[in-house]
Amino acid sequence: MSSAPGSQTTASESVELTMDGHDILFPKLPYDMKQRVQGATNNAELQEFVNSATRMRDQMRINGCKDAFGDNYDKIRALAGDIKQHTLDNLDYYIEQFIDNATAAGTNVHYAADAEEANAICKEICQKHNAKLVVKSKSMVTEETNLVHELEAIGVETIETDLGEYILQLDHDAPSHLVTPMIHKNRASVGRAFARELGVEYTDDPGELTKIARRVLRDKYRQADIGMSGGNFMIADSGSVCICTNEGNGRLCTSVPPVHIAYIGIEKMIPSRKHLPVFLKLLSRSAIGSPITVYNHIMTGPKRNAEPDGPQEQHIILIDNGRTEVLKPETREMLRCIRCGACLNSCPVYRKVGGHSYGSVYPGPIGALLTPVFKGLANYKDLPYASSLCGACYEACPVKINIPKYLIQLRSDLIGGKHDKFTDRVFFKLWSFSLKKAWMYRLAGKMAGVFLRLRNKGVKNKNPYLNRGWVEKVPGPAAGWTEKRDLVTPPTKDFRSWWDEHQKSKGGK
Amino acid sequence: MTRSTRESFLSRLHKPLGRTSTITNVPTPPEVDESIARLVQPDDDLFAVFCEKAAATGMKVHQVTGDSLYETITARLREENVRKLSVSMNDPMATESAIKSAGFELHDWKAVPGKDGLDAQFDLDAGITDVHNAIAETGSLICQSGSSHTRGMSLIVPWHLAIVKKSQIMPDLIDFWNDRSSLSPDQMPASIAIITGPSKTADIEGVLITGVHGPAMVDVFVVEDQ
Amino acid sequence: MKIDLFITCLADSYYPRTGIAVVKILEHLGHEVRFPREQTCCGQPMFNTGYKDDTRTIAKKMIDVFEDSDIVVTPSGSCAAMIHENYEVLFENDPVYLKKAKALAAKTHEFILFLTDVLKLNLTDLGVQWKGKATYHYSCHLRGIGVEGGGAKVVDVIKQVNGLEYVQIDKPEQCCGFGGTFAMKYPQISGTMVEDKVNCIKDTQADYVICNDAGCTMNISGSCQRAGHEVKFITLAEIIAEGLGLLEVENV
Incomplete structure (x- = not known):
């Protein structure tokens, strides 16, 4: 895989060379998915990359979960799903309990209705402390609010410290996966970005590249005025925030700088500390198959007086930004998501198109649900249809979100809102009408058969129940089919004909 | 722009939940069914399970006795050419004098107070701490912050050496959180770190690298007779 | 009954x-x-x-x-x-x-x-005898009807057929890309998915693909036809009927 700088176009570059990170996640609306899909499906290298990485992680999930839970795997997913659903059903209660407990522990709790308000609060805290440098750990909600760009715009240098996110930031790229954000990039592109942006000698050795990042970032932790994090879980009965990382950057961001700000979506709540182990057991296993993330950092308030280190000030910004829209009963289940990425890894579509094809912060099956609800169904009409409904995501989800069911619901909502094509509507109306009576259904089938057999390029079988042929190109709504494969024609006789003969022969006996 | 208040923010939640104010009766969340969620039983051989699981995470596990502890630690320090290190301020198992007499330079917490003391942790080669608990299920170390426990010593130093007493090993994460769940928010340690292995990343092409931000090495000394 | x-x-x-x-x-x-x-x-x-x-x-x-x-x-x-x-x-x-x-x-x-x-039958006991080298396509809808163990369970049934040489396919759990209208709306994605499946079928060197869902069969066989890969598609029902002498063995 390794190559000299500039010798070959990398997966990510050939797809998105002309975009900067922001446009990848915030495309022009309404979003046209097909264009990026075209780029991704024509990019064999990207596909090979994403395909093998996701398949490997999916297998690791299955092995890790089966090893640990055995026959209880399904039951613990149901339990985790029930706990999350219960929390969402009573979210007002738990948010209030959380606010009271976090405040009692000395945390400043803030409320942000949307991205703008969240960033305004954050900027005020930065300005109050005259902050010049912010180090942050990985957080999807900060991607939603476009925080890094906004802080940089007011002159606060803001550094992503998760290795993958750091590389993406250096290379003006954007995350394409919830857990492994640079799954679409290869080592050569990292080497080139480091050489260009950090002035180091080119290397594409992952170990060396990691060492370089470590060296640069350690100084940043020491100098930072503010550390930022997201939050994997909020615990209502103690007012604690839990963040889970493997690299340790999350712990450093929340331990070394004198001020800690956490950006957290309201759906990250769980009722109590007793519920936390269920999720710690499932999160990392679902993501990468390992029993638990290396660092689980549970923070309750700022450092106590006698403590030698730790942030003196802690702020938690509770963020809505469209979540209360999803909280309505019809879509509430979608908010159970704990961002493990298992649905992405298991998804045959994600494996082919990569995360950037989804045109938003949340890619993959869960993104195809959340994005249209967050950002307007009319803006993301393509997403709910970008699935073969195979159900692999539902099987992988640690909180049992019935993703296929909700994809169909969104499709139905699109049709209810008359967002479907007129020709599709007519086609399905006629088809449905023909199914009302068996004779119409049979007639329509016969007509289709005649039409197809006219275009058929040869039959190899004499049996009237097997003499199917093949069509290379059809017009109309099925044109997409023959773009990629031949269309089979029906044989000359259908099952009903045989049944009639069969009954006759039995009657004759 | 008018800012959201606690009240206005909560009212945003009430609407989709179909009510006008927060429910007053305490909701009953689902119980954690231990027959499903528990992975290690209290009567399992916790010591053996812990050692096995901890080693599987990439930590070096040493089974020692109170007598062999110092010798094992100092041998490891020599092996890794450690120059300067720190020992937790509570001086677990009186390790400090043993380390000092073996000729290693020790960080003096009292001499460099405040932010400088914190900063000094970046220049150490290693840090020795005790733990508050250990978890057999996952091979995890629990390090809580406190007046004599910095966060940096299990985090900033490139090498973390942890002393675990056999009696501190709990079977399952469930046991640890049951134990901590009666503390009020202000009694909770400001920081509880559940540490399971050296710092890891696989962000570049899925190649596993240890020691990206946190310690690249973690040694665990499990003391059997304490 | x-x-x-x-x-x-x-x-x-x-x-x-x-x-x-x-x-x-x-x-x-x-x-x-x-x-x-x-x-x-x-x-x-x-x-x-x-x-x-x-x-x-x-x-x-x-x-x-x-x-x-x-x-x-x-x-x-x-x-x-x-x-x-x-x-x-x-x-x-x-x-x-x-x-x-x-x-x-x-x-x-x-x-x-x-x-x-329901009938608790075992194909070996039933005396199903059939000759051929076959692989099996795990239909996604096995998930929808809650089959414990998914395709693996059907594979166990297939292996009960005497004389059948079973070859395991790679990436069995991966969807073939049919998905009904998905194949029409996203031919590029669906197309690369089914190409992947066809390659896995080629690797098995099987003469037959056992496929019990007509939608998957239309998709995968159509793609095999386009790719020029000659392989026969058959349902397990047809194999059983042939194997019991109820249907003539034919070129399917």
Whole structure:
């Protein structure tokens, strides 16, 4: 895989060379998915990359979960799903309990209705402390609010410290996966970005590249005025925030700088500390198959007086930004998501198109649900249809979100809102009408058969129940089919004909 | 722009939940069914399970006795050419004098107070701490912050050496959180770190690298007779 | 027992031999098979595309047609899954049909599962003898009808056939990319998915692909045809019927 700088176009570059990170996640609306899909499906290298990485992680999930839970795997997913659903059903209660407990522990709790308000609060805290440098750990909600760009715009240098996110930031790229954000990039592109942006000698050795990042970032932790994090879980009965990382950057961001700000979506709540182990057991296993993330950092308030280190000030910004829209009963289940990425890894579509094809912060099956609800169904009409409904995501989800069911619901909502094509509507109306009576259904089938057999390029079988042929190109709504494969024609006789003969022969006996 | 208040923010939640104010009766969340969620039983051989699981995470596990502890630690320090290190301020198992007499330079917490003391942790080669608990299920170390426990010593130093007493090993994460769940928010340690292995990343092409931000090495000394 | 056959629209028009096999096997086992002639389609294509109202009309017809049946058997996992999973969703606000929908779901069985789980048959004991080198495509709808162990369970059944040389396919759990209208709306994605599947089939060097869902068969066989890969597609029902001498062994 390794190559000299500039010798070959990398997966990510050939797809998105002309975009900067922001446009990848915030495309022009309404979003046209097909264009990026075209780029991704024509990019064999990207596909090979994403395909093998996701398949490997999916297998690791299955092995890790089966090893640990055995026959209880399904039951613990149901339990985790029930706990999350219960929390969402009573979210007002738990948010209030959380606010009271976090405040009692000395945390400043803030409320942000949307991205703008969240960033305004954050900027005020930065300005109050005259902050010049912010180090942050990985957080999807900060991607939603476009925080890094906004802080940089007011002159606060803001550094992503998760290795993958750091590389993406250096290379003006954007995350394409919830857990492994640079799954679409290869080592050569990292080497080139480091050489260009950090002035180091080119290397594409992952170990060396990691060492370089470590060296640069350690100084940043020491100098930072503010550390930022997201939050994997909020615990209502103690007012604690839990963040889970493997690299340790999350712990450093929340331990070394004198001020800690956490950006957290309201759906990250769980009722109590007793519920936390269920999720710690499932999160990392679902993501990468390992029993638990290396660092689980549970923070309750700022450092106590006698403590030698730790942030003196802690702020938690509770963020809505469209979540209360999803909280309505019809879509509430979608908010159970704990961002493990298992649905992405298991998804045959994600494996082919990569995360950037989804045109938003949340890619993959869960993104195809959340994005249209967050950002307007009319803006993301393509997403709910970008699935073969195979159900692999539902099987992988640690909180049992019935993703296929909700994809169909969104499709139905699109049709209810008359967002479907007129020709599709007519086609399905006629088809449905023909199914009302068996004779119409049979007639329509016969007509289709005649039409197809006219275009058929040869039959190899004499049996009237097997003499199917093949069509290379059809017009109309099925044109997409023959773009990629031949269309089979029906044989000359259908099952009903045989049944009639069969009954006759039995009657004759 | 008018800012959201606690009240206005909560009212945003009430609407989709179909009510006008927060429910007053305490909701009953689902119980954690231990027959499903528990992975290690209290009567399992916790010591053996812990050692096995901890080693599987990439930590070096040493089974020692109170007598062999110092010798094992100092041998490891020599092996890794450690120059300067720190020992937790509570001086677990009186390790400090043993380390000092073996000729290693020790960080003096009292001499460099405040932010400088914190900063000094970046220049150490290693840090020795005790733990508050250990978890057999996952091979995890629990390090809580406190007046004599910095966060940096299990985090900033490139090498973390942890002393675990056999009696501190709990079977399952469930046991640890049951134990901590009666503390009020202000009694909770400001920081509880559940540490399971050296710092890891696989962000570049899925190649596993240890020691990206946190310690690249973690040694665990499990003391059997304490 | 009296068994009513739900043939499904694809098997009726495109793969009638599967239906023939099912009838012959069930009759061979001594059951009375009936074919309610007013049946058409389960409505899955409309439902999956989001046309819920249209689907409801079709589903009502299905429910009415099979209302008096004791047992409904269908050779398609995906149509069985439609009845099992989605009919209830359609009639959430119609208590009369919700009850009927649940009743239909309870008595509807995919053919292979009917043999193994209801009739508790073992193909070896039954004396199924069939020669050929075959692999098996794990249909996604095994998930929809809640098959414990998914495709692996069907593989165990396939291995009960005497003389059949079974070859395991790589990436068995990966969807072939059919997904109904998905194949038409996203030909690029669906196309790369099915190409992946065809490559895995090629690697098995099998002469037959056992595929029990007509939708998957149309997709994968169409792609094999386009790629010039010669392999025969057959259902397990056809293999059993051939293997019991109920159907002539033919070039499928």
